[in-house]
Amino acid sequence: MASLAFHAPETIDQAVALLAANPAARPLSGGTDLIVQMRSGRIAPAAVVDLKRIAALTGTRRHGLGFAIGAATPCTALKRDRALAAAWPGVVEAANLIGSVQVRNRATMAGNLCNASPAADSVPALIAAGATCLIAGPQGEREVPVEAIPLAPGRTSLAPGEFVVEIRLPPRGQGGDAYLRSIPRTEMDIAVVGAGANLVLDGEGTCTAARIAVGAVAPTAILVPEAGAALVGTRLDEPALAAMAEAVRAACRPIDDKRGTAEYRTAMAEVLARRVVAIARQRAGENA
Amino acid sequence: MNKLVIAATVNGDPVEFLTDPGGSLLDALREELLLTGTKEGCGSGDCGACTVILDGEMVCSCLVFAAEAQGRQIATIEGVAEGGRLHPIQRKFLDHAALQCGFCTPGFIVAARSLLDRNPDPSESEVRYWLAGNLCRCTGYDKIVRAVLDAAAELRQERRVEGELAA
Amino acid sequence: MNDLSGKIAPGPFHHVGTRPVRPDGVEKVTGKAVFGPDFSVAGMLYGAILRSPHAHARIRGIDTRKAAALPGVKAVVTGADFPDLESLTVSAGESSGDIIHISRTCMAHEKVLYDGHAVAAVAATSARIAQEALALIAVDYEVLPHVLDPEAAMRDDAPLLHDGIFTKGIEPAPERPSNVPMKVALARGDAAAALAGAAAVAAGRYTTEFVHQGYIEPHVCVASWNADGQAQIWASSQGHFSIRALTASVLGMAQADIRVHPLEIGGGFGGKTGIYLEPVAMLLSRKAGRPVRLAMSRGEVFRATGPAPGAVIELRIGAAADGTLVGAEIDFIYNAGAYPGNTAHSGLICALGHYRLANARITGWEVLTNRPAVKAYRAPGAPQVNFAVESALDDLATQLGIDPIALRLKNAVIPGDAQPTGVPFGQIGYVECLEAARAHPHWSAPLGPNQGRGLAGGLWRSHGGPSTGEVGLAEDGTGLVAAGSPDIGGSRASMAIMAAETLGVPYEQVRVTIADTHSIGYSMVTGGSRTTFATGKAVIEAAEQVIATLRQRAAAMWNVAADTVEWRDGTAIRADGERLSIGQIAAKAAFSGGPIAASVGLNAAGYLPGFAVHICDVEVDPETGHVGVLRYTAVQDVGRAIHPAYVEGQLQGGAAQGIGWALNEAYAYDAQGRMENAGFLDYRMPVASDLPMIDTVMVEVPNPAHPYGVKGVGEAPIVPPLAAVANAVRAATGKRLPDLPLTPDRVHAAVHG
Numbered sequence A: 001m002a003s004l005a006f007h008a009p010e011t012i013d014q015a016v017a018l019l020a021a022n023p024a025a026r027p028l029s030g031g032t033d034l035i036v037q038m039r040s041g042r043i044a045p046a047a048v049v050d051l052k053r054i055a056a057l058t059g060t061r062r063h064g065l066g067f068a069i070g071a072a073t074p075c076t077a078l079k080r081d082r083a084l085a086a087a088w089p090g091v092v093e094a095a096n097l098i099g100s101v102q103v104r105n106r107a108t109m110a111g112n113l114c115n116a117s118p119a120a121d122s123v124p125a126l127i128a129a130g131a132t133c134l135i136a137g138p139q140g141e142r143e144v145p146v147e148a149i150p151l152a153p154g155r156t157s158l159a160p161g162e163f164v165v166e167i168r169l170p171p172r173g174q175g176g177d178a179y180l181r182s183i184p185r186t187e188m189d190i191a192v193v194g195a196g197a198n199l200v201l202d203g204e205g206t207c208t209a210a211r212i213a214v215g216a217v218a219p220t221a222i223l224v225p226e227a228g229a230a231l232v233g234t235r236l237d238e239p240a241l242a243a244m245a246e247a248v249r250a251a252c253r254p255i256d257d258k259r260g261t262a263e264y265r266t267a268m269a270e271v272l273a274r275r276v277v278a279i280a281r282q283r284a285g286e287n288a
Numbered sequence B: 001m002n003k004l005v006i007a008a009t010v011n012g013d014p015v016e017f018l019t020d021p022g023g024s025l026l027d028a029l030r031e032e033l034l035l036t037g038t039k040e041g042c043g044s045g046d047c048g049a050c051t052v053i054l055d056g057e058m059v060c061s062c063l064v065f066a067a068e069a070q071g072r073q074i075a076t077i078e079g080v081a082e083g084g085r086l087h088p089i090q091r092k093f094l095d096h097a098a099l100q101c102g103f104c105t106p107g108f109i110v111a112a113r114s115l116l117d118r119n120p121d122p123s124e125s126e127v128r129y130w131l132a133g134n135l136c137r138c139t140g141y142d143k144i145v146r147a148v149l150d151a152a153a154e155l156r157q158e159r160r161v162e163g164e165l166a167a
Numbered sequence C: 001m002n003d004l005s006g007k008i009a010p011g012p013f014h015h016v017g018t019r020p021v022r023p024d025g026v027e028k029v030t031g032k033a034v035f036g037p038d039f040s041v042a043g044m045l046y047g048a049i050l051r052s053p054h055a056h057a058r059i060r061g062i063d064t065r066k067a068a069a070l071p072g073v074k075a076v077v078t079g080a081d082f083p084d085l086e087s088l089t090v091s092a093g094e095s096s097g098d099i100i101h102i103s104r105t106c107m108a109h110e111k112v113l114y115d116g117h118a119v120a121a122v123a124a125t126s127a128r129i130a131q132e133a134l135a136l137i138a139v140d141y142e143v144l145p146h147v148l149d150p151e152a153a154m155r156d157d158a159p160l161l162h163d164g165i166f167t168k169g170i171e172p173a174p175e176r177p178s179n180v181p182m183k184v185a186l187a188r189g190d191a192a193a194a195l196a197g198a199a200a201v202a203a204g205r206y207t208t209e210f211v212h213q214g215y216i217e218p219h220v221c222v223a224s225w226n227a228d229g230q231a232q233i234w235a236s237s238q239g240h241f242s243i244r245a246l247t248a249s250v251l252g253m254a255q256a257d258i259r260v261h262p263l264e265i266g267g268g269f270g271g272k273t274g275i276y277l278e279p280v281a282m283l284l285s286r287k288a289g290r291p292v293r294l295a296m297s298r299g300e301v302f303r304a305t306g307p308a309p310g311a312v313i314e315l316r317i318g319a320a321a322d323g324t325l326v327g328a329e330i331d332f333i334y335n336a337g338a339y340p341g342n343t344a345h346s347g348l349i350c351a352l353g354h355y356r357l358a359n360a361r362i363t364g365w366e367v368l369t370n371r372p373a374v375k376a377y378r379a380p381g382a383p384q385v386n387f388a389v390e391s392a393l394d395d396l397a398t399q400l401g402i403d404p405i406a407l408r409l410k411n412a413v414i415p416g417d418a419q420p421t422g423v424p425f426g427q428i429g430y431v432e433c434l435e436a437a438r439a440h441p442h443w444s445a446p447l448g449p450n451q452g453r454g455l456a457g458g459l460w461r462s463h464g465g466p467s468t469g470e471v472g473l474a475e476d477g478t479g480l481v482a483a484g485s486p487d488i489g490g491s492r493a494s495m496a497i498m499a500a501e502t503l504g505v506p507y508e509q510v511r512v513t514i515a516d517t518h519s520i521g522y523s524m525v526t527g528g529s530r531t532t533f534a535t536g537k538a539v540i541e542a543a544e545q546v547i548a549t550l551r552q553r554a555a556a557m558w559n560v561a562a563d564t565v566e567w568r569d570g571t572a573i574r575a576d577g578e579r580l581s582i583g584q585i586a587a588k589a590a591f592s593g594g595p596i597a598a599s600v601g602l603n604a605a606g607y608l609p610g611f612a613v614h615i616c617d618v619e620v621d622p623e624t625g626h627v628g629v630l631r632y633t634a635v636q637d638v639g640r641a642i643h644p645a646y647v648e649g650q651l652q653g654g655a656a657q658g659i660g661w662a663l664n665e666a667y668a669y670d671a672q673g674r675m676e677n678a679g680f681l682d683y684r685m686p687v688a689s690d691l692p693m694i695d696t697v698m699v700e701v702p703n704p705a706h707p708y709g710v711k712g713v714g715e716a717p718i719v720p721p722l723a724a725v726a727n728a729v730r731a732a733t734g735k736r737l738p739d740l741p742l743t744p745d746r747v748h749a750a751v752h753g
Helices: A013-023 A034-039 A075-080 A081-085 A090-097 A109-114 A122-129 A225-231 A238-251 A262-286 B025-032 B088-095 B103-116 B126-134 B142-166 C025-029 C065-069 C100-107 C127-135 C191-196 C242-250 C278-288 C298-304 C344-350 C383-400 C404-411 C428-439 C490-503 C532-556 C582-587 C644-663 C722-735 C744-752
Strands: A005-008 A023-027 A047-050 A059-065 A066-070 A130-136 A140-145 A150-152 A163-169 A176-182 A195-199 A207-215 B004-010 B014-021 B053-054 B057-060 B071-074 C043-049 C055-065 C074-076 C088-092 C095-098 C118-124 C138-143 C182-188 C200-208 C220-225 C231-236 C259-264 C293-297 C311-319 C327-336 C359-367 C451-458 C466-475 C477-485 C510-514 C566-568 C571-573 C579-581 C597-603 C610-620 C627-637 C694-699
Touching: A013 A023, A023 C191, A066 A081, A075 A081, A075 A090, A081 A090, A090 A122, A090 A195, A090 A262, A109 A122, A109 A163, A122 A163, A122 A176, A122 A207, A150 A207, A176 A262, A195 A262, A195 C025, A195 C694, A207 A225, A207 A238, A207 A262, A207 C259, A207 C344, A225 A238, A225 C182, A238 A262, A262 C744, B014 B025, B025 B053, B053 B103, B057 B103, B088 B103, B088 B142, B088 C025, B103 B126, B103 B142, B103 C025, B126 B142, B142 C644, C043 C231, C043 C278, C043 C298, C055 C118, C065 C074, C074 C127, C074 C278, C074 C744, C088 C100, C088 C242, C095 C100, C100 C242, C100 C278, C118 C127, C118 C278, C182 C344, C182 C477, C191 C311, C191 C327, C200 C383, C220 C278, C231 C242, C231 C278, C242 C259, C242 C278, C278 C293, C311 C383, C327 C344, C327 C383, C344 C383, C344 C451, C383 C404, C383 C451, C383 C644, C383 C722, C404 C428, C404 C451, C404 C644, C428 C451, C428 C610, C428 C627, C428 C694, C451 C722, C466 C490, C466 C532, C477 C490, C477 C532, C490 C510, C490 C532, C532 C566, C532 C571, C532 C579, C532 C582, C532 C597, C566 C610, C579 C582, C610 C644, C610 C722, C644 C722, C722 C744
Parallel strands: A005 A047, A023 A047, B004 B071, C043 C293, C231 C259, C327 C359, C477 C510, C627 C694
Antiparallel strands: A059 A066, A066 A163, A130 A140, A130 A163, A176 A195, A195 A207, B004 B014, B053 B057, B053 B071, C043 C118, C055 C138, C074 C118, C088 C095, C182 C359, C200 C311, C220 C231, C220 C293, C311 C327, C451 C610, C466 C477, C466 C597, C566 C571, C571 C579, C610 C627
């Protein structure tokens, strides 16, 4: 901790240079994962690069017909963007389940994603929404789907010197999304299981697109293509929902740990998948 | 080992203090500025005893680098009362016996004030969920929630009276 | 002066039963109050402790040379710096222990017995340097097999924690050492025969896990040991006299050489009645020649301070067809962690203490495992057995088709019934509590789908014991109360109320200070539900002595006989109606005989157990197993509520802790015996959104042995919640879950399994 260097660049290029110069440097958004891990001794970065003074990284804006959320934007700020909250309530709600209000005033979705916990709350909702992230680095910028970022617990696909600049949500168009998680208490817990759903229904209530993603049942949050496929072309009747839940169950490969048993996680994945589909369906109906 | 010099505003006063680059805002408030009203209960953002207001939003000061406070506005428990006049939340905590050991109390008062500044008429459920990040082991939360709801009522009444006077 | 017959002061009262603002309240809502971690002195160094990463290991050697050489390090301490001690059982807070074990808990010597066991310490000019120095200490461990489970620890082939522990309570005494320090047993009548003839028998095997008191303020102290042998310690604690006694014993010092200053304490619940850091900080201070602060992090609090024991309880309890309990057999094991904690005795006394039962056989074992040694946690030893007994009673009620309250009323102890010790109960109030519960609207409120209601009753013994109270008058007649009982939940207010009531003066004219060990005589810890009772008695008696003095002084000023002077409402009244106020008399004190003050040291007897009955409504989500607490009512016989708001607070706080114990709190360990959830993230205590309002009913059956009828209230509230919650879950799901905590995955498995 004594030799830690603290930087607060004001531009993306400055941040890229600082991170590229020192492979042991870490970007800092909200700090609610980084600082916890530093205090526990799990990580010992040589430098911290605070992204919050970079104007381009703070705040939400329209990106075409979709949205861009700067990497330094706290979760609670998402709620203040009415258009974003109306278009992607599942994503905004998911981000606003992380920790406490105090934590959410600092934590960011970019940080949540790059911390690469399989139980991260915002990630299944982002995956279901088809979100992408813009990455800056020494080689320039690139854009990838969010599910390409986490590789394993605590490990991302980011190359040395790279960091997420913003998260992009596609245009909502028709449809609705939702996220739910299973926790032992009512707040303050890491998700034992999390499930996100994003559905599009046509005018007659037939599902034309569906993405189902589940967290904390595998080393990373996972999209379950078979679950979405089970709903497409159906009117979300019970056989379709059962097929969807079965696909979710089959995709689960959870572990036993201090937060839950593998058996329980698999059972909850099915329960939550059904529940988020029901909420997303209702929102899609309202949005048709 | 090079300390940083940080300039910020704390409870309305300009301050300067030293910090290790990796030091927390909580430690800076307590050890450098001798504002020991903000407490450490866990150091990991799970108990809320270290709650302060940073640029208008409530945060866990144990999860903020002191260095991040540069140029920012911080409000702590020491700034809640105005001079010798207790804030209604403080008075209601006393009236309702909403504290036993009192260790979590500063965090709760700062957090409750942050709620009532935004939502002058919260429901019991809204109060409980807003305060879910503040642990209390002594009271079971009952009297704390009552004190916050009662303070909200008094503040609404004060605003009504002010509104009438201004009209 | 212990008048057990006593007389309770007649009402109506001016202050007793009112809810004034506590005298230390403004300091606590403004952040001015100085808690343990807030205190510092000039020249203070920062200490840090190196802790074992192994659950069980022999220490072959410790090399501290590099740490000592680090610039800024002023002292290094290991177990070798502690004096050799002879085995001696000493009073330790609310229980007792061997002084050698207490010393080894502060710092290990030959062996480490749990993950987190202190092995070395440093003091340095900054906290950061102290941490760097720890990393430079090399400890050579010989890792040994460890055991965490108490039943496994009882086996002959279990890893042995101590060479010198031979089970007490077995005849003949065993020849081989074991991990079982004690067996306790109680038997009356013929339980086996009674059970064989019972109309209904409920049986079960129940388990509970280690749970922590969960106080939000971690342990901390500042110690300053001078070259002349005198020392000062500043610490937040439930008992600064306990700190003095134990530190003096561990370090081989005279007690008068240690002055312990009580700082404000951020919660204790029994966990801050002993010592952990003080002797270490003292030794560092002596070596460095400067004061040293030692503070625990939250992780250290979990790994290295004392939780409540985990338990395995097997029982059978039988009743006649009309619900009369006829017999019970209970076998329990308390997992006490690394050192004996005398935990089993409490379980023995409290298991069935609230019922009349002629035939009972209870056997209890205390067992050691490679976990931190347990400490008192609010009614220590009672909640675990009570959980089993009250769950089984619920099953009996179901089997017999009898209402749960009716079953308990039929068997509840009443005044005059014999306690397990043989001594008859005094003015107890279990029946009144059961009746109040039955009359409460909660008991008859309608329930919806997936909802269930549970009820449980229980008792806690309370305590009296030694306390010193002082009352003195300033020259203007305003009052000063000094007590040696730290204020952990509003006791200053209660002392002020009782003193003001006795003196007949306004509440605001009596101020209370918690005096340090040099400034007041001994008081036992603030714990054991004893403070309002015992320290209160001392304060009241001191106030009465002050009144006697005031009457004498007034009589002298009037030149009349003292027994013709009445004292009422803070005023001396002559037979003809002439008056002198307390201020007028005090102003002349120097000339009328000297300053007016009194000090009373007493050993308070006549305490009575507290009985509690709790009602809990839950809603269970059958798909997820999640249990939500919808409604909760805590009924308790409090004797007399001196300050009702703070008595309500005890009921609510204890209930909340019990709910957490029932639903989500438990220590988790990995395969290496290391604690996995040493933080508030994964040690899941209830948060505000987890609980409803907690309704309280304070039944008042006054205690004749206290001038205002006080009974201890602080601990009984944690006894019934475990079974109240479990019985509610049983009602909501139809399934009896005998293993705590009732986490969602367990409830789900029971519902779907």
